[in-house]
Amino acid sequence: MFKKIFTVIAFLFLSSVAVSAFEFSADMIMTHETGGKTTSKMYSKPDKFRMEIKAPEEMIVITRIDKKVIWNIMPGEKMYMEMPFSQQNKPMVEEKFEGEIERKYIGNETIDGHPAKKYLITYKSGKKNEQVYQWFATDINFPVKTAAVDNSWVQEFKNIRIGSQPDSLFDVPSGYQKFQMPGGMNFK
Template structure:
């Protein structure tokens, strides 16, 4: 469960990249562009399972994911200005680079890779009023997400709290009672070095958490997602790709 929640934080970064690169309405894009905070995963009893650190600066995004089960600590950096995403293995001091375009991001938003058609994805939203979360006014809504993949239908229902100031939800709770909360928000400029691969890190052939595979017809495994972490997951409920 912890790993899946950590992977959800990575998908938050992908969605934020889509907003920055391809644009969307002011009603969806957050009004604050430079900030940082903790994405805290909670179980149904309210106990903290894991905490990921998120940084946003002028459209650039950094997600620091702690070690989870058999996956070591990982950093994901998305750069809309370069249309690239880096997945960094902190322990091994290596990184995986992936070029991102509109099609890649759209495919990833459905929990798959660029080479995997994922079928239909429908989101239904029901307004539930307003509520304060962590000091911010939010719009509360129930989100029903239905996906059809390889002939099977998957449906999930979550409650989401969105603030106009930020691209990410301040709270999201699933049907089992587990939740994600964006806490300890600090608004302000972020160091530019946070959005670069650290010096001395080597480029790897595979994604962090997966063994290197030297396959001539699949250079750098560009279209291979970390399916163990992302299988069956879509975008965080309540979030939409531009144009949806």
């Protein structure tokens, strides 16, 4: 169970930047150079975000910026773990990259049916500069694809549906028990 929890925490770190101001649902596919692929379902409202991860076991991560909290929900165990929200845990669904220094226009491409502008983005990560490619869909003002320059990872959004999302998606389901780390380890 701890491996699953820390996998989600690492996944959230890789998905860091800022939350969108509009409501949508989408499939998010994260591919790694090792051949690993993670598919999740994502839902978003202003200051609220939900990610449903199916493999290896079902896990739901709800980020509530309005409450400054993240809930890692384990449906199989009917349990959840609460962690404090930090800026590093915002999902990557805006045009501007966290720590962005430079944005260079590369060209136009179509990604999953959306006309997109491709950019080479340089951003500050700790003490060093990193680079990624970003495909920003001009029809929906959304980053439909982001990839490491060395192609070590790619994040794509598919089946994007813009529209209202139920508030119930962004709360811990009733009947779930709060899980505490052994030995009093706490994230707060």
